[in-house]
Amino acid sequence: xxxxxRPIALIDCNNFYVSCERLFDVSLRGVPIIVLxxxxxxxVARSExxxxxxxxxxxxxxxxxxxxxxxxxxxxxxxxxxxxVSRRVTEVLHSYSPRLETYSIDESFVDLxxxxxxxxxxxxxxxxxxxxxxxIPTCVGIAPTKTxxxxxxxxxxxxxxxxGVCNLMxxxxxxxxxxxxxxxxxxxxxxATEAKLKAQGINSAAELRDLPLALGRKIGTVVLxxxxxxxxxxxxxxxxxxxxxxxxxAVTRSAGTPMTTFxxxxxxxxxxxxxxxxxxxxxxxxxxxxxxxYHTNPHKPDRPRHSFSRSIRLRxxxxxxxxxxxxxxxxxRRGWKGDPSGNGYGYTKAGIILDDLLAEADQPAMLFxxxxxxxxxxxxxxxxxxxxxxxxxxxxxxxxxxxTWATKADHRSPRYTTRISELPVIQL
DNA sequence: TCTGGGGTCCTAGGACCC
DNA sequence: TCTGGGGTCCTAGGACCC
Numbered sequence: 044x045x046x047x048x049r050p051i052a053l054i055d056c057n058n059f060y061v062s063c064e065r066l067f068d069v070s071l072r073g074v075p076i077i078v079l080x081x082x083x084x085x086x087v088a089r090s091e092x093x094x095x096x097x098x099x100x101x102x103x104x105x106x107x108x109x110x111x112x113x114x115x116x117x118x119x120x121x122x123x124x125x126x127x128v129s130r131r132v133t134e135v136l137h138s139y140s141p142r143l144e145t146y147s148i149d150e151s152f153v154d155l156x157x158x159x160x161x162x163x164x165x166x167x168x169x170x171x172x173x174x175x176x177x178x179i180p181t182c183v184g185i186a187p188t189k190t191x192x193x194x195x196x197x198x199x200x201x202x203x204x205x206x207g208v209c210n211l212m213x214x215x216x217x218x219x220x221x222x223x224x225x226x227x228x229x230x231x232x233x234x235a236t237e238a239k240l241k242a243q244g245i246n247s248a249a250e251l252r253d254l255p256l257a258l259g260r261k262i263g264t265v266v267l268x269x270x271x272x273x274x275x276x277x278x279x280x281x282x283x284x285x286x287x288x289x290x291x292x293a294v295t296r297s298a299g300t301p302m303t304t305f306x307x308x309x310x311x312x313x314x315x316x317x318x319x320x321x322x323x324x325x326x327x328x329x330x331x332x333x334x335x336x337y338h339t340n341p342h343k344p345d346r347p348r349h350s351f352s353r354s355i356r357l358r359x360x361x362x363x364x365x366x367x368x369x370x371x372x373x374x375x376r377r378g379w380k381g382d383p384s385g386n387g388y389g390y391t392k393a394g395i396i397l398d399d400l401l402a403e404a405d406q407p408a409m410l411f412x413x414x415x416x417x418x419x420x421x422x423x424x425x426x427x428x429x430x431x432x433x434x435x436x437x438x439x440x441x442x443x444x445x446x447t448w449a450t451k452a453d454h455r456s457p458r459y460t461t462r463i464s465e466l467p468v469i470q471l
Numbered sequence: 472t473c474t475g476g477g478g479t480c481c482t483a484g485g486a487c488c489c
Numbered sequence: 490t491c492t493g494g495g496g497t498c499c500t501a502g503g504a505c506c507c
Contacts, residue, residue: 107491236487396495
């Protein structure tokens with residue numbers, strides 16, 4: 044297989060969630076900031092200042108001292124804001140290349156073929172435009188494969204010499220950089236693969252690149268073999284400027300208080316199934332398979348543990364709230380192991396996963412389709428009311444109103460809330 | 472002395488990503 | 490006390506079939 048000479052750019056926003064927060068609050072600039080996950084459970088984004096002493100994914104309760112000592116501002120996440128800023132960034136990028144793949148909320152691959160010698164200048168202009176028009180700082184990596192573009196982007200972020208744009212189309216520059224990048228930083232090398240490779244004495248991106256393909260497959264799977272090829276400049280991961288049909292979707296939540304009665308669990312399952320059906324309808328999809336699961340806290344191995352998961356075929360395929368809720372609660376009941384004596388299990392997480400998704404219009408015709416105009420009108424009314432008056436204006440009675448299962452953010456003790464909000468803020 | 476072989480489909484679980 | 494949520498892809502192994 045041949046090395047590619049077609050340049051792919053990866054443009055990645057710096058500390059995206061943090062940068063979004065700083066757009067609207069100048070007092071956050073220059074101070075260490077972290078953004079917390081949904082439940083205020085762990086740090087999912089860090090400013091440069093915070094990266095010095097807080098690791099990605101650190102649980103908040105373990106870093107509370109560090110937060111206090113360094114005057115870190117800890118913010119709950121605001122996904123609506125990040126989604127909107129992301130859309131604006133993508134809009135700007137689109138004016139710089141017709142061929143673009145939005146890879147995640149803060150990264151896009153851009154096809155730079157046809158720019159010749161001007162590709163670096165073009166990338167720099169693109170970066171300036173995003174900065175000027177949205178306020179978000181970015182870095183760009185350019186290389187012949189996606190994996191190398193990711194690597195280039197990493198170098199652009201780490202080494203100020205690149206001034207935000209690292210071009211690895213040149214073999215010598217690429218080799219220089221790859222000899223200095225540890226394998227753990229490579230896109231597709233997680234902790235398990237990192238450990239296996241290190242055991243074989245492979246520590247740098249350059250060493251992994253030089254691994255024989257067959258050995259790559261032996262140590263890992265075909266995935267690692269492809270990764271080695273990508274590091275050699277042979278593209279194995281397609282450029283997807285048309286987003287493929289999504290295969291599944293999920294609604295899962297941790298419970299603020301462990302769920303010890305079936306009633307409470309059923310309320311949570313009802314809420315998640317309701318939301319899952321809403322998501323399906325929003326995307327114009329129906330699902331053919333639904334999986335219900337719930338489990339106790341896996342971080343507490345000394346307590347009674349139980350994990351339940353069951354998949355159900357939905358026939359006909361459906362996006363009706365009632366179909367999903369009924370099936371989900373019935374399935375959940377079959378796995379229930381709680382007992383009223385007080386020795387029951389405390390379930391800390393529950394969720395609904397939908398698979399075999401299909402556009403509503405492509406649904407196979409049934410010989411005897413169920414006649415349910417009433418259900419359809421009901422869900423239409425439900426969506427209309429919740430659209431107009433806000434989420435959860437109308438819910439199934441079964442979901443209940445106590446929401447004892449809801450996440451900590453909704454059910455946090457007053458003191459805890461106070462402590463988070465009283466974290467010191469340094470004003471410039 | 473000694474239980475067929477080969478194909479497909481499905482699912483659970485692992486690994487990885489942001 | 491307190492550890493996110495939502496995705497994708499791959500593989501091994503069981504069920505089933507002829």
